[in-house]
Amino acid sequence: MSDEDEIDRYWAQLYGQAQVPLTGASSAALRAQLFDVLTEFFDGSNCWREVIKVMVTPDTLDYAVMPIEGGRVLRLLGVLNQYNTPQPAVMSDDLGSVQFIYAYSQVQPMSVYVVKTVTDPLKCFPPNIPDWLLPKHHIVLLHGVLGNMMLQPGNSYSNAQLSNFHQTKFRDGIAHARVASMRANTVGAQAWAYPQQFRVTSQKGGVSTFNVHPTPTPR
């Protein structure tokens, strides 16, 4: 069985399982809710990531970052230099470029780690998501869709009590996905070191001291 067949079967499983308890639900509403569920899932879990390579040049602080593996950039997870050392950087408001805090004196490659989410609502179905998502998290997504649909009032499938149950399971699933992603899908290991800047730095008096020169002095 090809990967495409497997993904199709997971879609059929998710879509079918969602329709069974939702008597009278429209396909359009299910698809719209699924997009919202995916957005919430990726936003809460940070589990869809991509490493974008940029070549840093002297006296240039801003670099465009464009994901090449689908999806839309949601936030910046961190930047590593060629020696895997975190570099201070922020992301522009339009999420299209990364801006380094300090200029560099030599040309060097950097790895920009970004968190991504889904794009193109109501345009394509199934939505453009990574192949590993459904085999790993399809039950979580099912809970999200059911919870959102049952919360709608005045329909044959409205059920506030069951919605609460599914929403709780969905939230739980997002938390699991976030932790799994943070620990790089390991069991019993400490949180993955890169590129979470807070793991390799400390905070003194509530002021971040991450790689800022000179180090701010707490008042």
Add this chain to the structure above:
Amino acid sequence: MATSPSYFGDFSDQDQPTLNTVADYITEARILLQDKVEPFRYEDPSLLMALNLTLLEARRLRSDLFVFNLKVSGQTQAFNAVDNTYVDMEPQFRLALVHGLVGHALERDQEDYQDARASAFLSLFSAGLIGHAIGVVTGGSPPSGKRGDR
């Protein structure tokens, strides 16, 4: 055992042949209205209006069936002729539209016994869309008793 070709949808509502066009809806409505022989009791324009009004009512009750349809910018379709124009509706809700169409047609009848039929069809219409029936259609006969007793 002999077999015949049957429909298997390819996830496209437009490929589902049952109640696909305006003419399909009107034809099916005439069957339920027992109005298949010309001259018709319910003329085409009146049934067409009933279909358009039913769609508007469906839009009110179940906006999710319409607002996500970007092909028509989320608007409600309206029809001017009984022809092969496609009625863009998810297959599982098409029967509800027929019931709404028939119910609206029966509502205008003068005969009191049609009120019960109209109520039945309109109830099927709303039940098909939102899972429960609306109130019955009443009227036609004046209230009984003297004015002072009412």
